[in-house]
Amino acid sequence: MRFIHAADIHLDSPLTGLSAYQDAPAELLRTATRDAFENLVSLALEEQVDFMVIAGDLYDGNWRDFNTGIFFSGQMGRLKQAGIRVYLLYGNHDAESEMTKRLALPDNVHAFSANKAETFKLDDLQVALHGRSFKVAATTENLVHTYPDPIPGWLNIGVLHTALEGHTAHANYAPCSVAELHAKGYGYWALGHVHDHQQWDGASRIAYPGNLQGRHIRETGPKGALMVTAQGPDIQSVERVIVDVLRWAALDVDVSHARTLAEVVQCVGLSLEALVSSTEGSLTLAVRVRLTGSSPAHGHLFGLESQLRAEILNQAAAIAPGRLWIEKVKVETQPIELPAQVAARADAIADLQSILANAEDDQEFLQSLREDLMQMVGKLHLDVLHAVPQLEALRNGDARDLVRSVVPSLVAHVAQAE
CATH class of the missing domain: 3.60.21.10 (Metallo-dependent phosphatases)
Incomplete structure (x- = not known):
């Protein structure tokens, strides 16, 4: 029976x-x-x-x-x-x-x-x-x-x-x-x-x-x-x-050895190929990509989230046409240099880090920043705001989280540009 x-x-x-x-x-x-x-x-x-x-x-x-x-x-x-x-x-x-x-x-x-x-x-x-x-x-x-x-x-x-x-x-x-x-x-x-x-x-x-x-x-x-x-x-x-017809997958990609945006995208492409190969049948895969690791490419990724997602979507289309949908790309990499190491450089980069670190306690600056950004935030859909805690906090009058989250990446970005 x-x-x-x-x-x-x-x-x-x-x-x-x-x-x-x-x-x-x-x-x-x-x-x-x-x-x-x-x-x-x-x-x-x-x-x-x-x-x-x-x-x-x-x-x-x-x-x-x-x-x-x-x-x-x-x-x-x-x-x-x-x-x-x-x-x-x-x-x-x-x-x-x-x-x-x-x-x-x-x-x-x-x-x-x-x-x-x-x-x-x-x-x-x-x-x-x-x-x-x-x-x-x-x-x-x-x-x-x-x-x-x-x-x-x-x-x-x-x-x-x-x-x-x-x-x-x-x-x-x-x-x-x-x-x-x-x-x-x-x-x-x-x-x-x-x-x-x-x-x-x-x-x-x-x-x-x-x-x-x-x-x-x-x-x-x-x-x-x-x-x-x-x-x-x-x-x-x-x-x-x-019996499912669409499968959700959380894909963590270690990009510790990637030095550029192109190398990051290549790492993601290899991981997507492995995911598709390990999935039986022809199911559509809805994938959240999370980039991890202390990476030389950390500073290169700053401000390029839209391009990064477009590049990964392009990879997905080439790997498995119609089968891969990239739900979200989360950049959770870390810079190679820790804040203490940057501070020890005693150069313009260290000065920039110090100025930005103090910015989160500068009420006049925070208020000005919020006023400038609220014009953009007011046009965003609620789903986007809920997905980005810093923007949700900004809408509620607190710009500290946004400044705090941006500082390490911005410092790394400027340092690499230098």
């Missing part, structure tokens, strides 16, 4: 920040969650699984219109024609309190109650699925204690949307511990809420499949669901199935 365990699908999740990038693959990003879900349903049909479990956050809050629900019903219709049942639990994003729009579910879809833990029995397979949907988004009680005892001799599956222990990056909803899950006596725990794939073995198999499709740079790497195989009451295997 086999079933698919999925979670955190976030159908039609709204995308933010795209307006800051004119070259973003906007259409692909907008439809990615639907395309990944279609891939999952197609896989279920191809593999002829016995049923599917969705452990919360099918949706991403209330629908803008009914099209999201209609799309889901259409996919469930495909499964119904093949006799595949679906067991759906609502999490914090699609809790009863979050959804003001609803459509009737196809009769092959069974949703867990939010009032109390509910059990669905599959007599033909001797499988019992136990679960409880969220009534309100901020469900902070431990729900495990409300789940029923296992049915002896059957495969008991607990479906739960939970932060589990130690996941500080996620809201602490329906908290519980791994030990509590093992103690319940179920054969398998189908969890949702955490967007990374994780598994625990022991008295029970416990697993997060992760979300089905990465939606931003904080959700990198392959995404998908789990294919679970059982024999009687025992779990035989739990294997990942990857």
Whole structure:
């Protein structure tokens, strides 16, 4: 017997920040969650699984219109024609309190109650699925204690949307511990809420499949669901199935040995080639490039962020046409000479560093700088401002962060020009 365990699908999740990038693959990003879900349903049909479990956050809050629900019903219709049942639990994003729009579910879809833990029995397979949907988004009680005892001799599956222990990056909803899950006596725990794939073995198999499709740079790497195989009451295997259609990647490039902008771009190109080679298939890759290291090229990069990104986009287009999108380039290199070493030079560069260091405490200068730059800042989109903390601080009346962040690069730039 086999079933698919999925979670955190976030159908039609709204995308933010795209307006800051004119070259973003906007259409692909907008439809990615639907395309990944279609891939999952197609896989279920191809593999002829016995049923599917969705452990919360099918949706991403209330629908803008009914099209999201209609799309889901259409996919469930495909499964119904093949006799595949679906067991759906609502999490914090699609809790009863979050959804003001609803459509009737196809009769092959069974949703867990939010009032109390509910059990669905599959007599033909001797499988019992136990679960409880969220009534309100901020469900902070431990729900495990409300789940029923296992049915002896059957495969008991607990479906739960939970932060589990130690996941500080996620809201602490329906908290519980791994030990509590093992103690319940179920054969398998189908969890949702955490967007990374994780598994625990022991008295029970416990697993997060992760979300089905990465939606931003904080959700990198392959995404998908789990294919679970059982024999009687025992779990035989739990294997990942990857269904994403666009993959986010954070690419750190050490440019310690690069001396010029051209050499930096060359280093990035080699890293992009390696990334494409290590990625199976023809997925589009959305990449954030981060340049690191104490580099002789540090000063050369000052003020050339736009050209640098254009050069890297050019490299990406040549390496994998249509497959690589550079989401952002972050310059986090360091100058070869530390501030103390520059100060010891006792020359015009050292004097410049001293003047700039004092500038962050010169209120008259800071006010003048802010007045000059606010004309430019006022024309920027909010997504850009939120992406650059120094500009956000400038808009709020503080120019110190901007001066402080610019000084090392400016000094290195002048020193190299000299």
